[in-house]
Amino acid sequence: MPLFIERGKWLGKDKEEIEKEWQERGFTTDIWVDPPGQRWENFVHDTDELVTPLNVTLEIECDGEVAELNPGDEWFIPRGAIHSVRNKSNEIAYWLYGYNISKTKA
Known part of the structure; x- marks a missing residue:
């Protein structure tokens, strides 16, 4: 399964702007x-x-494919994909995540 990364999508945007769009797309933040x-x-x-x-x-x-996710990039992880996240930096990492509540199985 390929990695679905939109590079630089959120550069210069704050959490509130990201949260607003994610909510419009049916995702939590x-x-x-x-x-x-x-x-x-x-x-x-x-x-x-x-x-x-x-x-x-x-x-x-994701499913064996490794990549770097930079600040401002958005990674879409499809339901059922085996995925990992690693903070290999020497800094505390702050990252946003959200789940698609409009498609969650009951």
Whole structure:
């Protein structure tokens, strides 16, 4: 499964602008804070997810394909995809994530 990354989509935008558009698209918006070295491995969700780093580059993986996700990029993770997020920086990472509540299975 290819990585669905929209490069630079949110550069120069604040959390409120991102949250407004995500809500219009049917997604929740929450902020996640990770210490340096934090790894979230092999997650699978029953709904689509969006991820946008705010301050550092994250290493991401989806179904075995690895890439860097830069601040301002938006990553779309399809429902059922095995995915990982890693903060390989030396800084605390702040990133937004949201789930598509309009398509969540009951």
